[in-house]
Amino acid sequence: MDYKDEKIAEAVKETMVIRPPRQLLDTFGATNIGYYMVTSPTYAEMDKNAEETVVRKGRVIASRPRVVTPYYLSRLEGFSNDARHYFESLIQQHGPNVPGIYYTYRNEPGELSIVADPMQLVVDKLNSEIERSRDPLMAIIKGKDDMWDVSLLKFIHQITSHSMRGNIAQMQSRGLLDVDSTGVPIEARVSIEGMFQRVVEGELEPRELKNELDHWGMFEDYQDRFFALFNRTRSGRV
Numbered sequence: 001m002d003y004k005d006e007k008i009a010e011a012v013k014e015t016m017v018i019r020p021p022r023q024l025l026d027t028f029g030a031t032n033i034g035y036y037m038v039t040s041p042t043y044a045e046m047d048k049n050a051e052e053t054v055v056r057k058g059r060v061i062a063s064r065p066r067v068v069t070p071y072y073l074s075r076l077e078g079f080s081n082d083a084r085h086y087f088e089s090l091i092q093q094h095g096p097n098v099p100g101i102y103y104t105y106r107n108e109p110g111e112l113s114i115v116a117d118p119m120q121l122v123v124d125k126l127n128s129e130i131e132r133s134r135d136p137l138m139a140i141i142k143g144k145d146d147m148w149d150v151s152l153l154k155f156i157h158q159i160t161s162h163s164m165r166g167n168i169a170q171m172q173s174r175g176l177l178d179v180d181s182t183g184v185p186i187e188a189r190v191s192i193e194g195m196f197q198r199v200v201e202g203e204l205e206p207r208e209l210k211n212e213l214d215h216w217g218m219f220e221d222y223q224d225r226f227f228a229l230f231n232r233t234r235s236g237r238v
Contacts, residue, residue: 011147015154018123022136025103025163027170031062033159034138036126037152038119039145053122054145057110060156065103065167067176067187071096075215097183101167103160107152184216192222199229206230 018038025031037056070090073079079087090098115122123140130138143151171177176187195212198204210226213219219226 007147008150011144011150012154014142014144015151016142017139017155017158018142019127019130019138019140020162021139021159024166025062025065025159027065027167029064032137033060033062034058034135035060035152035155036138036140037143037148038122038126038140039143039148039151040119041114042145051116051118053115053117053119055113055115055122055126056148057112058152059108059110060152061106061108062159063104063106065101065171066191067099067171067185068102069097069099069179069183069185070094071183071217072188072215073102075217097179099177099179099185099187101164101171105156107149182218182221184218188216192216192218196225196229199233206233 021033023031035058037058039054039056041052041054070087074084074087074091117125119142123142126140130140139155141151141155168177171187176185176190178186180186180189192209192212195204195209199206199209206226206229210219213222213226
């Protein structure tokens with residue numbers, strides 16, 4: 001294990017979710033999770049008398065969980081060759097159309113402050129603040145100052161793991177994990193219908209819809225409808 005791996009492992013080990021959100025990830029919509037990341041400042045390792053606490057406030061936006069297949073993932077851009085090799089191995093082991101759930105996140109860092117109080121006192125104050133606001137989607141995380149983003153990733157992994165069983169059960173109850181005769185999950189068809197509607201309403205660019213159709217290899221199935229909609233959007237007659 002090299003030095004970087006050791007630092008990451010140390011950060012993961014030291015990370016603790018002091019207050020998890022009271023709600024899990026929504027199955028059928030985005031989830032907006034607020035967090036306070038509390039850390040001891042890096043210089044505290046040299047000054048043992050320092051009683052300051054670094055507080056980072058931010059939000060993690062979890063998009064609606066998507067049903068995907070190894071075939072779908074293998075066509076996405078932005079993955080390394082190693083990742084694509086992994087997707088290919090999934091296709092060989094389980095077939096190209098085995099459905100799974102895919103989570104995506106966006107971190108929106110907020111303000112950073114250094115508080116002249118020991119960490120436990122800071123945590124107690126933050127807990128009281130959250131209780132007063134009654135925000136069920138607010139978390140407090142104790143992390144590693146110089147690798148706080150790794151600490152945040154551990155938090156994201158934990159809430160995903162805790163949410164997954166319920167998300168899968170709710171999707172199964174609606175038949176969204178079923179696969180049609182072409183190997184496309186029902187949820188993907190439902191999602192595409194929603195994307196068509198969002199293009200009509202001006203909330204989504206046509207190219208995003210086309211990208212999704214291309215990823216599923218379904219553009220030919222929808223091309224007449226897509227071009228009709230595209231021409232209407234260009235002429236302003238939607």
